Amino acid sequence: MIDRSLLERHNLTEDEYTLIVELIGKEPNLTELGIFSVMWSEHCGYKSSRVHLKRLPTEGRHVVQGPGENAGVLDIGGGQVIVFKIESHNHPSFIEPYQGAATGVGGILRDIFTMGARPIAVMDSLRFGPPDDPRNRSVMGGVVSGISGYGNAFGVPTVGGEVYFDPCYNLNPLVNVFCLGLADKDKVFYAKAEGAGNKVLYVGAKTGRDGIHGATMASAEFGKDTEHKRPNVQVGDPFKEKLLLEACLEVMDRRLIVGIQDMGAAGLTCSTTEMAAKGGMGIVVDLDKVPQREAGMTPYEILLSESQERMLLVAEPGKVAEVQAIFAKWDLDAPVIGEVVPGGRARITFKGQVVVDIPVDAVVNLCPAYDRPIAAPAPPPPAPALKDLPLPADLGEAFLAVLASPTVADKEWVFRQYDHMVQVNTALLPGADAALLRIKGSKRALAMTLDCNGLYTRLDPRTGARIAVAEACRNLACVGARPIGVTNCLNFGNPEKPEVMGQFEQAVTGLSEACRTFGIPVTGGNVSFYNDTEGLSIHPTPVIGVVGLMEDIGRAVTPGFKAAGDAVVLVGESFEELGGTEYLKTVHGLEAGAPPAIDLEQEKRNQDFLLEAIEARLVRSAHDLSEGGLAVALAESAFHDARKRGCQVDLEGTMRADALLFGESQSRVLVTCRRKDAGRLAKLAASRGVPVRVIGRVGGADLAVTRAGREILRVPVGTAYRAWKDSLPAYFKIRT
Amino acid sequence: MRVRILVSFKDSVLDPQGQTVKNALHTMGYAAVTDVRQGKVFELDLEGTTRKEAEALVPEIARRVLANPIIEKFAWEILKGQ
Amino acid sequence: MRVRILVSFKDSVLDPQGQTVKNALHTMGYAAVTDVRQGKVFELDLEGTTRKEAEALVPEIARRVLANPIIEKFAWEILKGQ
Amino acid sequence: MAMKFGVVQFPGSNCDFDTFHVLSEVMKRPTVMLWHKDHDLQGVDCVVLPGGFSYGDYLRSGAIARFSPLMQEVKAFARRGGRVLGICNGFQILLELGLLPGAMLRNKDLKFLCQHVYVRIENDRTDFTRAGTKGQVLRIPIAHFDGNYYAPPRVLRELERREQVVFRYCDAGGEVTEAANVNGSLNAIAGIRNEAGNVLGLMPHPERASERILGSEDGRTVFESLILGLERARPARRPAATRRKARHD
């Protein structure tokens, strides 16, 4: 009965099928096949990535729980831990931007509170096609309102993120959502079903025919026929999720349960088998007891449904009544649908018949891992030799063009739709280099940021990945926080294409090299393959989320210029590099060349120096140099303060003016300090082997740059500000 | 002429708002209400449009702008005007 | 029995949603559309309710819960069931 | 004797803990959580309806929460002259409940708005503003989708005539401008009180502007005013909170 076409529809190969038969000692029935197809999908099984992810560093003094659980756990002292992770919801967000993004937020929130942590911050990393195309605008508009609609109602602040634009995301936007939660160290819960005789409870929304095969869809290439493959799109219910949160935290706080697992991709199947496998037990489930939204659902549909806002709990029989009472308080049912049993098998019945009887270990742990063929990534289109690259007649015009390019332009249009202040912890709002959250009842604070320049990774995956980690840590250093942990969301094309696998292998190498240099463990993450639509792969986009700790929030630093007369100091060395820059892309229309080089050791020295200087109260403002280089960093530092002070900067050297202004050489930070402190700052830098140079001073109404006394740039702050501020909103204005 | 377009979730799609309203009505004692579905209604005034033109125009507008065909269905009627 | 309740803004209240939809339609070239009003529609299933009871029950629910009389008006009809 | 605050918890409230934190940790006043299904106001002197999305804001913001058992007690409490403060969703609930006149429409640009705004104190002779001064400009964040205040012309005239408009959106200099009225409210109304003066609703979140670390302490004016009014009467030490005048940057 199980033929080729059936296997294809389940994204399983014949070899995989043979293996299944071998493992379970029989021909699977359709329902059992469905179970394997989702649990062995790329999305759940990490078939193509596992062999590479092994190379990531996962040890560290803060680590309580590394990869493998719903999210990583780090000890931040004071009896508290943080739980954080990032997830992708790319394909669903393309099919239905609002609901796709909304349910993406819902999913990562459950990953966090299923471990006993209250989500205290969300960040979103977004990639779209250029906004001049109305289709891209409607996807972006939908995604942003979806994130806002879900996160705001749930009551978690969306405190940061990033938005990039490139044609490679036209038909395949990226929506990655990061969430961080806070918990008491002794109240962290795991997805374990332990203790024979313990009851299995189902809580949350009823099960409908939602997103059936979402997991397998997220693991298949997109094409014109996706229309037909399209599952019943899931609609998020943030209100129900909020009730779930409060009820779950209450039963966990009172230690009424043994284990808990959210129902994400592969819903009931994943949660039941994983909990049993992790507990080294078996599980029996009666599907007739599962609350159902639609009539006539088959076991296949009930087990594979991806209806949102559902959780699975395991509790001792004696505690069930108490658990149910707490859920009732929050207007939620918590029916018992099964029991933990010895013997490591999942036995699932429906209308009195056994419809599934398989060893959980086979489903959860024995998914094959592939070391897929690797080819060197396609070499980047060569950039014209710098001497052939015309210098813009008017650098002021070029400057305004870079400021107005959607990727560099102000993102307030996005983040003011997000409640970024609820829970009254957000000390640094979106707009700073990193978000900063105070930890109530202490002087300590948590800093966090997401970063990735997909163009760099497209041009050189390994360097690009190193830079993503470096920039994220630099963003933290700019506010005064030390990085303590990393999560990552690796968005790539079709892993069956050797050059895509090549990009992946290189990026993972760069990622682990950088993490080792900074001494930060990777505690978890997510891999999203098959970001190919109609044969086109996206830029390899390894989004990096780094979390940092700050001992004294009183020392926090912001990017804005503080006072006229302050010295403007450039930390780090500038090279004549224009490859992969935003300038090359916007002004010359080239996505070409080699990305900026990065020396990780030097980067580390520069960041440690900056942190030391901030500790010593020498720094009044700090902003990292990223897209748009020095010119944009100067502008953003001017914009960030309400008084919009300009600056007068004089640079040395023989470098081309455009490289000087817009080059994106790494490891650089723009700092201001009191004039009298400049000497001490320089001395400290020298003693730490960090190149710094006082390049000018804050003041005036213009952003003015001279080179060896000759003016190369002079733009009124107001003019620059409007170019940067009005760019995104202008795309979304409805003309009347 | 004036037309009315009703937009609502497909039956198979979860309707959190309708469910929440139903639960509220129950706690308020309206036990007779066994189900609630919530949707949107649009009333459009069309100028210089014949019934025949409307029959092409309205469904097009509904599909492209008013409803999200992936999760919603729509129905429409002419309220007044020939 | 199934009833349908239409809730819409009073004419005196300017409806920002409807205006935005109208503007969007104009920019898309649907010039024939001279006005758009957006409202909500609720479909309620009532069990064991006679038409007579419904005539008392439905307006009560609409007035108390579904519509805000300060800004909204409502109309209702029986879709099926006697 | 220090006054006692009660913060009402509805399903979907999400500024309940924030408000509790500010009242108990920052203002240092005894504060209790009140559960929407209860009937007991636990003898509080002031009931605060916090921000959030009660019942998901499904149907209409505040439309369902107003029916919860506790709200019938709050209604009676208000009729007896008890102080009731509604913040954001709490304001919307007070409108739906009819304790305050008018209704909320979607923000004029149909987007959720989270940002710092400036509001001007229009009336400093209220239980909620006496610690401030008329014309004083406060910097306080908003975070809402339905903050576009509407009332029929006659009601609006009465509100103005009786000086029930307590806060108006304005710019940093205190000018009421089209641009400063971010959500499109009639008469740039950000907060109103009832005729008797014991019930206030406002869209901005004073609890998000009560600690310097969060960028503004202007919101404390509202809480300090309540404390001033209710504790002055009693034989009590002058509350620490009221020694400093509300400042803003």
Ligand SMILES: Nc1ncnc2c1ncn2[C@@H]1O[C@H](COP(=O)(O)OP(=O)(O)O)[C@@H](O)[C@H]1O
């Ligand atoms: N999608 C988003 N959601 C929330 N905040 C965002 C988003 N995109 C950008 N931001 C905020 O805008 C600011 C600038 O972002 P970005 O240019 O990526 O900073 P950097 O280049 O220093 O990493 C940051 O504070 C960031 O958190």
Ligand SMILES: [Mg+2]
């Ligand atoms: Mg960035």
